[in-house]
Each structure stands twice: as structure tokens, then as C-alpha cells.
Amino acid sequence: MAFYAESWLTEVLVALSLYWQRKGVPYLEPRFPFGNVYNSFVGKTSRPMELNEAYLQFKGQRFGGIYFFNRPGLVIVDPDLIRTILVKDFWTFQHTGMKTNENEPLNGHLFRLGGNKWRRLRVKLTPTFxxxxxxxxxxxxxxxxxxxxxxxxxxxxxxxxxxxxxxxxxxxxxxxxxxxxxxxxxxxxxxxxxxxxxxxxxxQQNFRNTLNSVLMAINPKLLTLLRIS
Structure with missing residues (x-):
């Protein structure tokens, strides 16, 4: 039984690693089941600090691959590439990948919305700044x-x-x-x-918020299937 579990774990880790490997992207080795966000998940550090650590490890590269649990994420390092994504090609990259329940007033903001809804709200808010x-x-x-x-x-x-x-x-x-x-x-x-x-x-951080974050990282559709707001 222990041998079977170990083999299964190895297969999962290999499958995760292959995503970026197949694309020829340098990546950080994931830790099952957390990917590369174990320290922030257990409270040893914050998520921004953990992402900063990943960024520093990719210095010298234009970009690098990491994993939020089982979901791949791309860390952009090269300033020119960052500028292209944020300005010239922003429309292609502006989706956050986060599911938003817009019936909850505090969720429908620029950092969560995407597509035309994001654009309309941005047009409304731009004169404020x-x-x-x-x-x-x-x-x-x-x-x-x-x-x-x-x-x-x-x-x-x-x-x-x-x-x-x-x-x-x-x-x-x-x-x-x-x-x-x-x-x-x-x-x-x-x-x-x-x-x-x-x-x-x-x-305030509690079990429910932590669970929502985990499900969001694994697969946003789980929030819909489980009817979690």
C-alpha cells in the first residue's frame, strides 16, 4: 500500500512538472499537493513574499513557471515583456482567472473582473484618478x-x-x-x-476563507459546483 501511494505521488509530481517542461519553460519543482505555494498556505510567509522568492529565482530568465497547487502560473521577469503584456497586449492577458460572485458587492471590483465588465468599470473609474x-x-x-x-x-x-x-x-x-x-x-x-x-x-482569516482560497487555486469551477460564495 505504501509503495502504491508513493508511486501515485510520483506520477502526479511528474505530470505537474511536464506542463512547463513540454513548453520549454524554466520552472520551480512543485511540492505535492501545494505546488510552489506551500509556505504561504501554512502561514510561514505571505503569498506576495513567496511570489517574490520565485521571481528572484528566475533572475536572468525572461520568465519562469510555477504552480498554484495543480494550476500552472507564469512569472514574468523581463521588464520589456512586462511592458508589452501590461500595455500593448493587455487585452489578451487581463483575465484574472478568479471566479467572482458579482451579487456580492465587495467582489465586483477591477482586480477580480475581466473582459467587457472590467473595461466598462475601468472607464467609469478613470476620471477619478x-x-x-x-x-x-x-x-x-x-x-x-x-x-x-x-x-x-x-x-x-x-x-x-x-x-x-x-x-x-x-x-x-x-x-x-x-x-x-x-x-x-x-x-x-x-x-x-x-x-x-x-x-x-x-x-479576518478563517477556515472558510482558507478553504475558498484552496478551491480557487485548484479549480475555480469547484466553487460553483459546491455552491460556495
């Missing part, structure tokens, strides 16, 4: 930054350890509330403000 409006936003961001400096003065004077993740989240919440909603919520001085409490709830 003119140079003049960006300058106005910058002043608001700078004001929130000064507020952060003042908030840090007291713990700094006592040599107190500060949780930077929470502090950064409160700063970001203040910026978003001011710029996007025109509301001063003052989360940096009041960590329990209602705006911040909802932010915590939205981004």
Missing part, C-alpha cells in the same frame, strides 16, 4: 501620515513595542475612509471605531 484629483488625495494621505506620527510619539517616548500590522491597517482605513468616502473616522486614535471593526471582519 486624474492628476488634479490625485494631488488632492495626496494631501489627505499626508495628513493621515502626520496623524500616524503623532500617534506613535507616546509609545516611542516609553520605548513601547507597537504592533505594526494593526497600526498600518488603521492608517490605511483612515486614508480610504477620507479619500473614497469623505469621512473622517480617526481609526488611528480610536482603534475600536466602527469603520475599523468592519475592516477587521472583512479581512
Amino acid at each position: 486624474t492628476s488634479g484629483k490625485m494631488k488632492m488625495m495626496f494631501q489627505t494621505l499626508a495628513d493621515c501620515g502626520r496623524e500616524m506620527g503623532e500617534v506613535l510619539e507616546e509609545p516611542a517616548s516609553r520605548g513601547q513595542v507597537v504592533e505594526m500590522r494593526e497600526l498600518s491597517a488603521r492608517f490605511t482605513t483612515d486614508v480610504i475612509a477620507s479619500v473614497a468616502f469623505g469621512v473622517e473616522v480617526n481609526c488611528q486614535r480610536n482603534p475600536e471605531a466602527a469603520f475599523r471593526q468592519w475592516g477587521r471582519r472583512f479581512f
